[in-house]
Amino acid sequence: xxxxxxxxxxxxxxxxxxxxxxxxxIYSILDAGFLCHVGFVVDGQxxxxxxxxxxxxxxxYMHGSSASRMLRTLEAGVEVCVTVTxxxxxxLARSAFHHSMNYxxxxxxxxxxxxxxxxxxxxxxxxxxxxxxxxxxxxxxWPAEQELKATKVLALPISEASAKVRTGPPxxxxxxxxxxxxxxxxxxxxxxxQPVPDPRISSDVTAVPDYxxxxxxxxx
Amino acid sequence: xxxxxxxxxxxxxxxxxxxxxxxxxIYSILDAGFLCHVGFVVDGQxxxxxxxxxxxxxxxYMHGSSASRMLRTLEAGVEVCVTVTxxxxxxLARSAFHHSMNYxxxxxxxxxxxxxxxxxxxxxxxxxxxxxxxxxxxxxxWPAEQELKATKVLALPISEASAKVRTGPPxxxxxxxxxxxxxxxxxxxxxxxQPVPDPRISSDVTAVPDYxxxxxxxxx
Numbered sequence: 001x002x003x004x005x006x007x008x009x010x011x012x013x014x015x016x017x018x019x020x021x022x023x024x025x026i027y028s029i030l031d032a033g034f035l036c037h038v039g040f041v042v043d044g045q046x047x048x049x050x051x052x053x054x055x056x057x058x059x060x061y062m063h064g065s066s067a068s069r070m071l072r073t074l075e076a077g078v079e080v081c082v083t084v085t086x087x088x089x090x091x092l093a094r095s096a097f098h099h100s101m102n103y104x105x106x107x108x109x110x111x112x113x114x115x116x117x118x119x120x121x122x123x124x125x126x127x128x129x130x131x132x133x134x135x136x137x138x139x140x141x142w143p144a145e146q147e148l149k150a151t152k153v154l155a156l157p158i159s160e161a162s163a164k165v166r167t168g169p170p171x172x173x174x175x176x177x178x179x180x181x182x183x184x185x186x187x188x189x190x191x192x193x194q195p196v197p198d199p200r201i202s203s204d205v206t207a208v209p210d211y212x213x214x215x216x217x218x219x220x
Numbered sequence: 221x222x223x224x225x226x227x228x229x230x231x232x233x234x235x236x237x238x239x240x241x242x243x244x245x246i247y248s249i250l251d252a253g254f255l256c257h258v259g260f261v262v263d264g265q266x267x268x269x270x271x272x273x274x275x276x277x278x279x280x281y282m283h284g285s286s287a288s289r290m291l292r293t294l295e296a297g298v299e300v301c302v303t304v305t306x307x308x309x310x311x312l313a314r315s316a317f318h319h320s321m322n323y324x325x326x327x328x329x330x331x332x333x334x335x336x337x338x339x340x341x342x343x344x345x346x347x348x349x350x351x352x353x354x355x356x357x358x359x360x361x362w363p364a365e366q367e368l369k370a371t372k373v374l375a376l377p378i379s380e381a382s383a384k385v386r387t388g389p390p391x392x393x394x395x396x397x398x399x400x401x402x403x404x405x406x407x408x409x410x411x412x413x414q415p416v417p418d419p420r421i422s423s424d425v426t427a428v429p430d431y432x433x434x435x436x437x438x439x440x
Binding site for chain 1: 299314317356357362363400403416432439
């Protein structure tokens with residue numbers, strides 16, 4: 001995800017064979033999720049805040065209230081680290097030591113820019129909305145002028161990123177394979193349950209949208 | 221989670237009514253999960269790394285390889301931010317602006333201490349193991365001396381923390397309630413699927429452990 005290969009900060013140090021710097025892998029992980037953890041520094045203190053995101057081309061969009069500490073900090077152009085983690089399963093080995101997790105994660109570094117124009121802001125909000133609930137945007141009332149003013153949107157270029165992926169069964173020490181211990185994978189997945197209508201839903205609304213009934217995004 | 225109330229860095233600024241500083245709420249969120257995102261700073265650059273954890277009393281334990289950049293950084297006593305996020309559902313409003321998520325999150329600040337003694341290290345690893353897969357520890361081969369040496373364990377006191385919680389239906393602008401738009405909650409939950417045995421599982425192992433069949437922890 002960098003024409004010259006991994007940079008000092010994206011280089012996967014621990015278990016480098018799990019590192020992957022291809023745009024295809026990084027985009028596929030970012031596109032499967034919608035929730036990231038954003039790291040930034042205020043007066044030397046790290047903060048980690050969960051928030052939704054949307055990807056469009058080589059840009060990751062985030063948004064929030066104009067009153068948000070995170071957005072006020074990031075728009076100043078400070079260094080940010082955005083991490084997306086998809087947990088696919090627990091790896092149960094015979095030894096405590098070789099227990100692990102199967103996961104796909106992306107770590108992305110850079111500085112964010114404030115999106116200023118109403119048109120680009122609206123488009124970014126559409127991208128975020130469609131990332132979190134694909135199909136939703138066409139149904140809802142779009143942001144009014146004063147709502148756009150109350151919302152900050154940040155754009156982070158996806159130019160310095162790495163993915164880390166673990167798959168497959170446990171890897172035990174050879175002498176442990178004979179132990180009488182169940183070993184394998186406990187797959188974890190996220191399910192959308194039956195949608196719960198708002199108690200104040202309009203009587204004109206007769207059907208749950210199809211995109212909610214077949215929802216398959218991964219918050220993690 | 222602080223005898224004098226929230227501190228400057230744990231004070232929930234955005235939507236303060238969602239803030240909760242009670243030990244009961246903070247522990248219940250930490251105990252429901254097992255995956256955190258750890259933020260730390262190296263040369264001014266924030267890093268956010270996902271990792272498992274375990275809580276025992278007022279201590280959060282994390283572990284990893286002695287070669288890990290994160291653990292080498294944290295053991296030096298730098299400021300750390302640990303965030304745990306449990307996403308309960310998507311909040312679908314009539315307006316794009318009032319879309320939200322239902323979640324429970326904890327943000328924890330402090331400095332971690334390296335756990336030195338073999339006994340406390342083993343106990344911390346038991347705590348982490350039981351947090352991730354309750355019931356597992358009794359079944360597995362416990363860490364040998366050289367495995368303990370290859371593992372770093374950090375202890376973070378849970379003394380400066382805040383929780384943030386959103387529940388309930390969307391809150392739309394009054395004039396939007398009449399819109400012909402489906403609104404409500406899409407609940408999200410994590411499921412453990414059928415365990416997948418290691419291809420090399422010993423023929424002496426005849427049953428999948430009960431704690432895997434009824435697994436109900438939340439990675440998010």
